[in-house]
Amino acid sequence: MKELLLGQGLGALGLLPFVHTNLLLQLTRHFIGEGIPLAVFAVAVSFSHLVFQTVPSLFLFLPSEAHGMNIVPYQEIARAKKTAVALRIILTTFLLALLLSIALHPLIQQLLPIAYEMLKPHMVWMLPLLILLFFASETSMKSLACGMLVFFLAGALGNVAFTVPGIREPLFPLLTGLFALPAVLMETRTPQSQATETLQLKLKKSLVVGGVLAGAFSVLFPALSVSVLAGILLLFLEKKSGEFIVLASSIASSKLFYEFVAALTIEKGRSLAAVWIVPLASLPNTTPLVPFIALVALTATGFASATVLLAHGKLASVLQRIPRTAFRIILLTGLLCLAYLFEGTTGVMISVSAGAVGALPILLNTRRSHAAGALLVPAAMHFAGISLDGILL
Template sequence: MVVFPVILAVLGGTLASCLFAILPGLHVYNVMGLAAMFLYGAQDAGMAIGGELVVAFMVGLVCGWSMLNTIPSVLLGAPDESAIFTVLPGQKYLMGGRGYEGVMIIGVGGLAGIGLLLFVVAPLAPKFLPVAHDVLMPHMHWILWVIITFILMTEWPKGGNFGEAGWGKFFDAWKGLGAGLLTFFLSGWLGFILLYRSPVSVDVAFQNIMPAFVGLFAVPWCLLNLVSGVQVPEQRIGKSLGITGDVILRSAAAGGLGGGFAAFFPVVTGGVGGLLAGHATAQRDERVFMMSQGVSKMVYYTGALVLFFAPGLNLTRGGGAWIIGGLYEPSGWSDYFLALGCIAISGAVSFLLLSPLTRFTLWLMGRVDYRTISGAALLIILLMVYLVTGWVGIFIMVVGAGIGLIPVLFGSRRLNALGILLLPIACNMSGCGSAVAAWLGLV
């Protein structure tokens, strides 16, 4: 293995993530899917691209995106006045003119996540996690059902302050909960359709779920930004983040727990892991909450690659590992150290890029309305879906967007849209997936 080309490849992936990460709603797995299609085409054309270079580029892409995607999540997600008391701390920082500070706090969490992976998880993973996997594997199905139950239970009735006494207040209180349940089961139904009767061409079967995910999560976000009438206040660049060692340790513990859980268990995403960790650790400090989300996101996305390359484990979790696995098969400690080295380089470079890119985004927002930026991102997303899956994918995306707008309009959690994965996979792991699919008329 030649070191210099590998370093260039990981830097190339990290720099590419700078472009894709700052666009709202554009997910790294969609970009990896396009890259995989290009690599498959190159292989068919007889072009030989070294497996180490593919690994380095993909790891740089995932790690860089995990760090830099914080920028649009904070700066391009301004809430309107109706949601000002329910928004996350990152949006509160933005509406208080402290968006830069919010981005950097989450970024420090991402850097802490890199340290957690390299100095805690990496030395222990090859020795202990294979044993843990063998012990827990027979119990994965009921653990997943417990997680689903917890997600639905924590969508607690809100409201109850409007309407006439009796049924009026009852329906007001249960409006959000009903929307959450409807979102979960409709997205689960869509997941069954895509799993058993997918209209997507077999040539792009590895991107089967992509149009639905874009519709469920990315499109509603862009549309919400486009119709929002809120004005983002002038932002100021703070000189201090007010972070102490105690804040970093508590954030690393909470975020590492959530992200690690999500990376290790099948189908569980970073959002679910963050929800579970937040309830388990009960962190109320806004700085701890934001930083822990940065830790959780980095540990989830990048940690899944650590588990994939860990000798004796080679656990395929998350879309990134699946895409890389279709291009390259890990072969021992050398590939493990290659992945860890790429994570270290990409994590350091992407953190150094976080501040200038945040300043650039703030400068751009001062000259171009963020609704225009969201509109451009929506067009790019539509083009990407069309290029990968054609008009069939556009149709699936529109259906997903209809479901994804339900929690936006009725004030429930968007996390419920993960029913697209959780429900069919939980049924399949429990042995009743085919029966449910037959009941739905899919087989």
């Protein structure tokens, strides 16, 4: 019980932008015991953090660990004054996806090893194929050329960002630059059509189911983080930003749960929290562990969601009093300061370069999802075993 409450409280630090779960776990490791208490703590921190980090994403348009590149629709939702609706949808999706993941886990647990053997030999070409399909959906040569320019420029930058030394977490400066900086800086240039698309916010149950399945099977692939997975889906779903939010939330919740299931069943830890759980897999009887973890996850998610829903009104009223121009200046300065604080001058350089790439889709009137190349190109190269480390640096 103590570990559950501690984990719950620590997860609330997700309110602070870019405070990663791993950082919280590392800082507190020495204060928590081993075995079941450690598992309870790790699960509670992870799920509580998942919920609380939604707040800075929604109200400050910052990329979160869970949603990765979801900030584009967030910003548009704020402009359409639908933040409260979006918050309710996201939190409901987290809970629904978690419940569905728990219900489906006996079946998915059987299917995972079979799917792994089937997909493993084809991973090298699966990601490039998805990218080709995306380009094939362009309607003119001009949009194809502009899209490819943005995609591969972002891909080159992604490769550099993931390779240069001195960066602990390249995703922060990279995603901030690609999505947050241009979105805030070029707010007035964003085509109106993109803003109105997100007005249709609806919790589609089919997307929750799809997200749960995508999240469950994503644990098979080591490089397929939520950001990369969300990036692939973003390629095909950007035109319906509201739907993307539901899908990404469902993936985030399901993937988190299945990371713990995978740690106990196939002894693969895909995150630090899951790695802590792996030793429990050697216990004589692991059967009751998954339902136990499910219970802790549900408690943490439910409690955190209730807290966020109760408190978000006050937070929103404070934020709404801030003049828009001042808010943009504060946000831009704050983002660059955070990039410097976390990753030094290299982080600022990545953010500024990524900001330039992220502004291109707005200026060239092409899809902003092309900037996902920053994650997809390095991921495709990873699967293909291609490393530019020695060539670039």
